Amino acid sequence: MGLLIDGNWHDQWYDTSGTGGRFVRSDAQFRHWITPDGSAGPSGEAGFRAEAGRYHLYVSLACPWAHRVLILRALKGLEHMIGVSVVNPYMGEHGWTFDPGPGVVADPVGQAQYLYQVYLRAQPGYSGRVTVPVLWDLRRGMIVNNESSEIIRMLNSAFDGIGARDGDYAPAGLLTQIDALNAQIYDAVNNGVYKAGFATSQAVYEQEVSQLFSCLDALEDRLGRQRYLLGERLTEADWRLFTTLIRFDAVYHGHFKCNLRRLADYRNLWSYTRELYQTPGIAATVNFDHIKQHYYRSHGTINPNGIVPLGPVLDLERAPDRALRD
Numbered sequence: 001m002g003l004l005i006d007g008n009w010h011d012q013w014y015d016t017s018g019t020g021g022r023f024v025r026s027d028a029q030f031r032h033w034i035t036p037d038g039s040a041g042p043s044g045e046a047g048f049r050a051e052a053g054r055y056h057l058y059v060s061l062a063c064p065w066a067h068r069v070l071i072l073r074a075l076k077g078l079e080h081m082i083g084v085s086v087v088n089p090y091m092g093e094h095g096w097t098f099d100p101g102p103g104v105v106a107d108p109v110g111q112a113q114y115l116y117q118v119y120l121r122a123q124p125g126y127s128g129r130v131t132v133p134v135l136w137d138l139r140r141g142m143i144v145n146n147e148s149s150e151i152i153r154m155l156n157s158a159f160d161g162i163g164a165r166d167g168d169y170a171p172a173g174l175l176t177q178i179d180a181l182n183a184q185i186y187d188a189v190n191n192g193v194y195k196a197g198f199a200t201s202q203a204v205y206e207q208e209v210s211q212l213f214s215c216l217d218a219l220e221d222r223l224g225r226q227r228y229l230l231g232e233r234l235t236e237a238d239w240r241l242f243t244t245l246i247r248f249d250a251v252y253h254g255h256f257k258c259n260l261r262r263l264a265d266y267r268n269l270w271s272y273t274r275e276l277y278q279t280p281g282i283a284a285t286v287n288f289d290h291i292k293q294h295y296y297r298s299h300g301t302i303n304p305n306g307i308v309p310l311g312p313v314l315d316l317e318r319a320p321d322r323a324l325r326d
């Protein structure tokens with residue numbers, strides 16, 4: 001694991017020494033938007049019109065942020081319009097690589113060996129982390145955006161006029177509520193598991209795990225009263241939560257020590273996770289081999305021997321059995 005500084009790769013682990021043992025995620029730097037007519041979006045420049053075959057995604061099947069993007073691509077039926085490259089699940093001294101292995105899909109543009117070469121192709125002097133997902137413009141040869149929360153918003157609607165499947169997961173009337181809930185769940189759950197797992201101070205770890213489980217307890221209650229996070233309608237907020245829940249018992253409970261309870265101990269959350277998993281097209285986006293290989297083998301400070309546990313055995317095919325209260 002490492003980062004680029006002025007276009008040069010440096011192999012170094014996250015530095016928590018200046019932040020009291022706290023893991024602080026850096027902001028993504030490429031923030032342009034694909035729009036139906038190529039006009040500028042909420043940030044960045046204009047010039048990225050929705051077109052079939054023009055854009056390409058670089059993802060890891062292990063990564064919950066990249067997973068959101070694969071889910072929106074599947075829900076909106078964009079597989080034939082936007083191609084995907086998949087990195088090797090092991091992230092070592094060169095960061096993400098395209099080393100051949102089961103499920104790895106090579107870079108079609110420059111046959112990059114390392115993902116950082118894709119960033120350097122976009123910006124030769126780039127300084128910063130080299131993260132997935134990356135949305136690449138094959139026509140202009142540049143990165144459009146590497147922030148998953150924005151990429152899913154684009155996929156939700158930008159391709160609607162050129163054949164995307166129906167379905168609006170961020171409807172205007174619910175947007176304020178979706179954004180507010182996303183922010184809470186991002187901090188306590190999506191990023192909360194990382195803040196717990198990467199903490200290098202006992203106090204920080206305990207604080208993050210407590211906040212994480214308080215939020216899960218509240219979500220358990222909420223999902224005992226209503227079908228989805230925002231009510232009757234399945235939205236982006238549900239899919240953003242799903243990518244953390246599906247990894248919870250397999251990696252966050254053990255590897256990141258988020259172990260006050262298992263997800264399977266929460267009747268509603270576990271049933272809800274199975275329901276989302278069983279939605280057509282979604283199971284194909286979940287790869288437990290990449291998920292477990294990545295976390296248990298790549299984080300040498302947490303799991304030095306890189307042993308990947310065999311379990312847990314998860315019965316994701318079991319029918320959902322949530323009974324909603326009135």
Ligand SMILES: N[C@@H](CCC(=O)N[C@@H](CS)C(=O)NCC(=O)O)C(=O)O
Nearest residue numbers: 063064065129130131132146147148
């Ligand atoms: N804000 C980004 C975060 C993406 C991110 O941190 N991805 C992780 C994988 S789960 C990564 O590539 N990390 C590599 C690194 O930090 O060096 C997003 O949501 O798109």
